Amino acid sequence: MSDKTILVVGTYDTKDDELNYIADVIRGQGGAVRTMDISVLGDPGASCDYSKHEVAEAGGSSIQAAIDSGDENAAMQIMAQGASALALKLYREGVFDGLIVLGGTMGTDVALDLCQALPIGVPKYVVSTVSFSPLIPPERLPADVQMILWAGGLYGLNSICKASLSQAAGAVLGAARAVEPPDFSKPLIGMTSFGKTVLRYMVSLKPALEARGFEVAVFHATGMGGRAFESLAAEGAFAAVLDFAPQELGNHIMGSTISAGSDRMTHAGASGTPQMVSIGCYDLVDFIGWQQVPPKLAGQEVHAHNRLLSSVMMTPVQRREMARAMCRQLSGARGPVTLFLPLQGGNEWDRAGGPLHDADGLAAFCDEVRAQCPDNVTLVELDAHINDPEFSDRVLADFDEWMATGVVKP
Template identity: 35%
Template sequence: MAVVIVGTLDTKGEEIGFARDVLQAQGVNVHIVDTGVVGEPQIEPDTSAGEVAEAAGTTLDALREEADRGEAMEAMGEGATAITQRMHEAGDLQGIMGLGGSGNTSIATTAMRALPVGVPKLMVSTMASGDTEPYVGARDIMMLYSVADIEGLNQLSRQVIANAALAMVGMVTNEPDVEVDEKPTIGITMFGVTTPCAKTARAYLEDRGYETIVFHATGTGGRAMESLIEEGVIDGVLDLTTTEWADELVGGVLNAGPDRLDAAGERGIPQVVSTGALDMVNFGPRDSVPDEFEGRNFHIHNPQVTLMRTTAEENAELGSIIGEKLAAATGPTALVLPLGGVSMLDVEGEDFYDPDADAALFDALRESADDEVELIELETDINDDAFAERLAETLDGYMRAAGVAPE
């Protein structure tokens, strides 16, 4: 087994060679994958740039002739992904590192995102101090800011690259003492304004022998859960916080994309879904809210987070979208409506209390969810203990009927 280093050896060969030497000095095997397109490698790779291009269904000569940087990066990202996936499946990959600027950060993290959660992943990058979401996505990728550009070895770059290499050594040479129970696993979605519900439901399910994984519904959290459902890590879903769809529809900053709510239905696993925090759209600081929303109802959650109340019209559309998603599910599905409010802010006396907007949401859900979806309505708000327990009890019943409950 080896630590794979993905890098452009035509421009970063010296620096990648230094990282290799640090790893090897600690007794770690290294496999270098060259993703450079323009020039010749400065050090000898274990997998050549030509092999990477071929793994993407093209050739190095073709990429050079096209001279399209974007196309070349996409191809080398695909090729590096195919190669590292094969190595992982064969048991030859211990961990994966990358070094570079925006180009190789894109290439290397493409490969990293295709590897399972738990595989050590570390990217030394000039891009690590900015918006890292495009690179990290919904995977456990460590981003280390290089401080200076990765251009030559000096007292600064040597220290940063050595620290990265030694961090990788620590990850691949120390077996983590992580308890792994063969329990059915439940994915739960949570937001700050639905935390009491999630905590109560989680305690109920864990008391009955389930393992739970809670996902913060911030866009990446929802995408992470969908991905783990697809991979078969999650056996059942308590999707009580579907707020990411409000951001997807209205234009907030915490959207999870149009595939949110698809994976459980497609896999046919039990799911219980509610309307948590669909009363809000998320933005950054107040002055970052687009001008088109001036005059709306806002709540300053903290200096970095501004919440905007969804309207009745938006809620009606959200209800139709979510109802249609659930109607397409192939497994046992329940929709549980908290008629007393969908978040902490959507109760009488709070900033987002709006019974008419909630009614539009609930009416659209009732109309769009078909007869195969069990519809449960409770005259409580979402954070009431009785509501949380009903969610968990319903999912537990589905899990037992499907034969995937704890023994």
């Protein structure tokens, strides 16, 4: 008896040998396999557990419709929609425990949608000729996907590509055996932050909230962390969110590739999740440290955080733009929202006397927040810095009020 089952997905009309090799490795390690064909024109050498016809139909279409489209992009989007719907249905039915998808650009395009459809905690592996490529925008990457470059394997098996394929096969089976899926039986709070040298509120807030009966997950707001946070918020996984590091939104509107997407700061509101929001690192735009500063930010002061990451200080005009963007994202929230505005600054470097202090920029941002704050948001101004105890104390006091009134429940 096999202990875990892996769903192996790909275009079996052109990648039959490679996909069967992956399946053989999984079986050789004691796992079981289910196969799904996302081909359009051709047929596999042997039948798959889930045929291309079943895949297309799961998305409300058909293989004939894909062929009749006369466009390979349109055809593969039909298959992406069907594969995503079918895989989610099969996972909910307990058919498989982990997923592996093989492809070039076409297969990878489908794989990203398919992996995005499955919950966090389901092992998802993509073997691709474009793994880690800038072709893949951050917002297309599922929060917990694993990728490996399919080196030397564009056409046919060889010893080079077998090294990648066998690693991926063993990795997904091992992950399926070892994974401890999220346990949502305990109410979960999602918090965004950066490291303790920049933002410190999590040091006191996390244990205090845990003492109140909650589990707290802190997301590193550097692009993919925000995607994971937004993905869970969209599912309604959080009892409440403490979204105190909105910098990814600023990155996005200023053109940085370190983005969590245009929908950052919207999914908690859309799901009706209670939100507490603040301004951690609102004044900085992160960009890739080994690349040139984006043209929009040229000439502005730069802080090199490390060799991977640098930050540009926003001008007062740009901070007003950030304030408007935050207010705009929060305006559609269906649940309660409190925006804490610490008037003395939003990161450790911008304190009075600090290396990135800009009193005029902070004042401009605060003025714009006051002017643009939507009616559905409660604005709380604090004569404190975000890293001061007074900030965390007020957050806890308001959170306790939410608990007392039943807005959040332990």
